[in-house]
Amino acid sequence: MSGETRERPANGGQAKPAMRDALVAAALQLFVERGFEQTTIDDIVALAGVGRRSFFRYFPSKEAVVFPDHEGRLAEMSGFLGASGPDDDPVQRVCDAARFVGRMYADNPEFSVQRYRLTRQVPGLRTHELSVVWRYEKVLAEFLRARFAVRPDRTLRADVVAASVVAAHNHALRAWLRSGGRGDVLADVDEALEYVHQVWCDLCAGPGAGAGGDGGGDPADDVVVVFAKRGVPMWRLVQGVEAALDET
Amino acid sequence: MSGETRERPANGGQAKPAMRDALVAAALQLFVERGFEQTTIDDIVALAGVGRRSFFRYFPSKEAVVFPDHEGRLAEMSGFLGASGPDDDPVQRVCDAARFVGRMYADNPEFSVQRYRLTRQVPGLRTHELSVVWRYEKVLAEFLRARFAVRPDRTLRADVVAASVVAAHNHALRAWLRSGGRGDVLADVDEALEYVHQVWCDLCAGPGAGAGGDGGGDPADDVVVVFAKRGVPMWRLVQGVEAALDET
Numbered sequence: 205m206s207g208e209t210r211e212r213p214a215n216g217g218q219a220k221p222a223m224r225d226a227l228v229a230a231a232l233q234l235f236v237e238r239g240f241e242q243t244t245i246d247d248i249v250a251l252a253g254v255g256r257r258s259f260f261r262y263f264p265s266k267e268a269v270v271f272p273d274h275e276g277r278l279a280e281m282s283g284f285l286g287a288s289g290p291d292d293d294p295v296q297r298v299c300d301a302a303r304f305v306g307r308m309y310a311d312n313p314e315f316s317v318q319r320y321r322l323t324r325q326v327p328g329l330r331t332h333e334l335s336v337v338w339r340y341e342k343v344l345a346e347f348l349r350a351r352f353a354v355r356p357d358r359t360l361r362a363d364v365v366a367a368s369v370v371a372a373h374n375h376a377l378r379a380w381l382r383s384g385g386r387g388d389v390l391a392d393v394d395e396a397l398e399y400v401h402q403v404w405c406d407l408c409a410g411p412g413a414g415a416g417g418d419g420g421g422d423p424a425d426d427v428v429v430v431f432a433k434r435g436v437p438m439w440r441l442v443q444g445v446e447a448a449l450d451e452t
Numbered sequence: 453m454s455g456e457t458r459e460r461p462a463n464g465g466q467a468k469p470a471m472r473d474a475l476v477a478a479a480l481q482l483f484v485e486r487g488f489e490q491t492t493i494d495d496i497v498a499l500a501g502v503g504r505r506s507f508f509r510y511f512p513s514k515e516a517v518v519f520p521d522h523e524g525r526l527a528e529m530s531g532f533l534g535a536s537g538p539d540d541d542p543v544q545r546v547c548d549a550a551r552f553v554g555r556m557y558a559d560n561p562e563f564s565v566q567r568y569r570l571t572r573q574v575p576g577l578r579t580h581e582l583s584v585v586w587r588y589e590k591v592l593a594e595f596l597r598a599r600f601a602v603r604p605d606r607t608l609r610a611d612v613v614a615a616s617v618v619a620a621h622n623h624a625l626r627a628w629l630r631s632g633g634r635g636d637v638l639a640d641v642d643e644a645l646e647y648v649h650q651v652w653c654d655l656c657a658g659p660g661a662g663a664g665g666d667g668g669g670d671p672a673d674d675v676v677v678v679f680a681k682r683g684v685p686m687w688r689l690v691q692g693v694e695a696a697l698d699e700t
Contacts, residue, residue: 363623
């Protein structure tokens, strides 16, 4: 139904970007003017001045034309995660990967806001968007599962961190879209992602976790986290804090 | 497309549960035997021995018949959250609300596993399931937004905690479904939810957060968390730990 199994042909995407852009622009214009349900693919190709087959060369469905850049972003994101070095902080890497999506929205604010308004109105588009978000989250979670391989909480932690990162990213993104695209969405996205990064990386740095910091930033700004059961005597706490300071 | 705006009529749901059950059973049988796409609503009503209109009395779409109990669970969950007292730990409450869904799956393991296998194969069902999960997450996030109203990170925290809770719940649930329904799914769900609860509640108990613990459990088992920048002298850390111990 969402037609996600069909792929754009390898020779089609690069050869005629103008035709692809024309289809996206025509579709958006008609969806806004007439409504999504009232617009047919024939209407779109007529306005874009191309044949019906050209539409399906670029997009598997009427829903997909509203999200034309997500396939490219997913591929970029996978490449970026795949190029991660063994010493990279995996949670930081996943946050950086999520920023690819934010940048795509920021690059074209008018289109992004128009699409957001449309997506609120059309349940089919909302559902399609959920399936896109789910695919991003899956890519992030799979990377984390591999990187958390030695942890006992491996897959659970990977899934929860990926969900947290996506939720934080989309929280900032949606607020910006609701505002009509005002303000600096990338700064807001960074702040939201850092919130999540702090939560999960503070835990990484806790006793028994093993994973170190990301090596970046001023050491004086590092955060030390101490966990202790309430019955533990103060001297054991101090010992723990000192050990943590030595390690970081 | 997902048809979520249509509601079951108030007088239909209670009057003929047998007819509703017959439709669900017939649909599942046909979807498994013939495939989802190859089964029409006419096929389903013929096997169930009811008229076509009866189908739409209970279900807005062919997808919805595969998830017959989610509307009821969503309503129960909203009621449970609405009945929360002002002193309840909100993260604990949200975890308890998520357990409603786990119990629904555990109550009918055979149906749950069969549906899981079907959902993996049919993109339209997978998408429908995502929209159902999204609605659960939204209900949890809205409750948390209200309960976190005095916090500066209010809506971001609400969205991220809700996403974490849903991810943890579904992590345990999916592992059980993949196993064919072996083992104690409710124990696994509890463990996954407690993992998330610990993360977000440890933070609640940290300096500057304000929200206290849930009042349950042995105080000797409480966990104290201290955050400190790396430049902070040891005496300030000890002071912070002592203050945290006094507060909890």
